[in-house]
Amino acid sequence: MIAGLNAISMVLAQDSVQSSRAPLLIAVVFILVLASLYGFEIITKVPATLHTPLMSGSNAISGITIIGALICIIHMEPGSPFITILGFLAIVFAMINVVGGFLVTDRMLQMFKRK
Amino acid sequence: MPTLATVVTPAIPLWVSLIQDIAYLVAAILFIFGIKQLSSPRTARRGNMTAGVGMLLAIIATLYIQNAMSVVWIISAMIIGSAIGAVLAIRIQMTAMPQLVALFNGFGGLASVLVVGSEYLRRSHDTSLPITFDQGLTMGLSVLIGCVTFTGSMVAYGKLQGVIAGRPRQWRGQLIGNALMFGISFAASIWIGWDNTVGWTLLVIAALSSVLGVTLTIAIGGADMPVMVALLNSYSGMAACATGFILDPPNKALIVSGALVGASGIILTSIMCKAMNRSLANVLFGGVGTDDSTGSGSTEHESRPVRSVDAEELAMMLDGVRKVIIVPGYGMAVAQAQHAVRDLFHILEKAGTEVYFGIHPVAGRMPGHMNVLLAEVDIPYDRLLDLEQCNPEFETAEIAMVLGANDVVNPAARHDKSSPIYGMPILNVDKAQTVIVCKRSLAAGYAGVENELFVAPNTLMFFGDAKKSMSDLCKALTEQ
Known part of the structure; x- marks a missing residue:
């Protein structure tokens, strides 16, 4: 599991060398997680x-x-x-x-x- | 050889992309407010419009930059799509609503897959925009989820429309087959991340996941459809969300909105599962569920003392009654009996009887199915009671009338540990003084369980098609 995460982060790091994509990606994942949590929150009240x-x-x-x-x-x-x-x-x-x-x-x- | 995949595509000036991002943010806020307003019947309509405005804003902001060549294509495609959508939405019968929701859902999934296909082709031709690992991965995932959504929704559509048999189809090795198809598609998605030069990898994912969508949905019985429809709804959101990641820069509008829909679908799915006291895995792979309430297999039980009643007798019983609770089920939808039910409602109300409707969360073929049908015929929504509100009311009701529902009122769920539906929360109609069960025959419900309610001492069977029975009853009531 940790090895897998390592591999992924290395791939992302490689990408980031090329395109400085990693920070952008992390920001977008933040958005994704928060939106999902908020989605759970508002729907429960319907x-x-x-x-x-x-x-x-x-x-x-x-x-x-x-x-x-x-x-x-x-x-x-x-x-x-x-x-x-x-x-x-x-x-x-x-x-x-x-x-x-x-x-x-x-x-x-x-x-x-x-x- | 360009090595920089710039965050902003060179053709778009920075200020334009900034304005677009702000517009997407506003759109996302409007979606959230819209969904929030959807949580109360009073504000719900405004909420839907709020979300619609958000969508319009996002579309306009995106269209702000286009080149003259694409504009013809865009406008014509938008007109065609809008026209088809509008015609379908306006002409649909309320009873056919589950099918339409499934159909729209499938189209959403398909659109996501098509976006990925077109974006992949564009990017693989254009060396200035190399596909990064995460983009390759999400392209695979988007196709995977999108295809499952599309073919799954089409099968659901077929089942709901009656084109495909409603009973669950299962075969040996189905579970392993599904797991394999998912596993290979998932692995292939990761592989696209590593090496995106092989175009047919996406096609393999598309093919496998299309089959997966069919095998998953065809195993679902008619009565489990509410869960599946909610789940497919969630998938269409996830597909849109994944599609947001493949664009460069990642599109926040797609990611936020997709995540909202994905999350809402999951919540709804879990509400449906709870209402049946089953896990999602059990619904997906457990395979109970023939098409109930259609009255096809009419197994008569001559040996059992079933007491039946006709419209005239029932009309007399209803005379001077204080409280009646009607429990509708899929049988009401199939027979399109909601208009006759409305007439009954008005006749009884006029005679001074309080009439309530007890709605089980999984009654019908999609979440909230019964509520929509009753709203169509102007039954005030404060007369519709959910499970918790309704159950205490039965104790004081003279008559509980079950209209085309079966398993959701089977008392075996409370006490019979061997019953497949044991533990499912039910509407306790048997607590009423008298139970009238309006049904075509004594056929078992979806779980193949016989319903002991039918032979209970306080139960009277009112045999016949729901619509005809209700009209007969109204006639008898007005004549007496």
Whole structure:
């Protein structure tokens, strides 16, 4: 286990020589861990009545991968049809996820009324 | 030979990337506030909109820089995707909600995989941006999680839609096969970190994990679907999170939002597991779960004294009753009986009867399934009681009406140690003065367990399809 961690840290160290990536990576892992913990925290308070909208709403948020798709296609060099097609499809599917997810959640939530 | 993979891609000025990062931060804050507002029915709708604004902001900030060539592609792809999403969301029937959630979920996973594919190709052609160890590793992981999410969600969709049989399919060596597929994919992900020149490694991961998604989900029985749907939801977040790591610089919007969704899905999964008193491993690999409540295998037990009741008799029983608790299950969803239930609710309320609904956390096919159906027909949400709120109420209720639910009301879960559902928290309908069980037949529930409730001395069976039974009952009530 320790040997494994050592190996990984050595790889990261090698990377850091090339690109000074290690500090950046550590910062990002910090973000990841804190966001996950906060995610656990806020969800525990959601009542059972709202579990479905919560799920479809958070599902729409996971469509954030649209940002990745956009970045890919923005940075692409001209004249690479295969990359374009993959990026294009990524945007289409992510947009279905985002737009469909938020809309259907809204449709559901409209129905939740107190007397 | 450039050796520096600069943190900021040279084409983007520093101030633009700074503004983008600030926009992503604001988007993440909006997501968090949105989810927070989702925790109360009063603010939930606003919460969803808040999150939507966050998404819009993140998209606009990303689109701020683009070159003229990509703009056509981007706009057309966004229009196509939005149109498909909007049509699906607007036209879907509320009863088909579990399928739609599964479908959207799968598309999210697929999008992540496609992003990785396109980014890998771009980076392997462009020597100024070498793929670092962590990027290679997360590319592999993102494809792994994304493919499991995609094919798993498609199988879940098929099962919920009835295209694929709902019963769990299991075979010898399934567990070992799954472990192998996962192990190889994981090892291959690490290998991409070391050596990313071999493009087909990603394809191997994609193929193996696609199969893994199918084998994992096909083993899940219909009644265990809420757990699987919640878990797949979590995976789609994790896939987005991993995709955030492959970009250069790592994209904080993807990482934060993906982590939020991943964490929320895990919590929801564990809530569902607790509601069944089973571990996640048991749900994933334990394989109980035929498709219950569809009334397919109608095994009649002539020998047992089952007392049944018809609509007219039941209408008379309901006359002048103070408190009725209705316990809906998947049978109500299948029969689309929620509108008839609403009519019953109004007739009884008008007659001065208090009507409550007891909702078990795993009733139906996704978390909160019953709540959505009852909300659709304008049942006020303060009439929906969860497990803890509802159980004390049965003692004072004259009538508990079980509508297409089975295992979640089986008293064997309380006392029969040999029962597969022993220990599962149930709704104690048998504590009510009289229990009416509305069901198509005496078929056993998902665990294959016979329900002793049906032959209990205070139980009356009201046989028939949930929708027809409820309409008959309403008719009888208005006529009397």
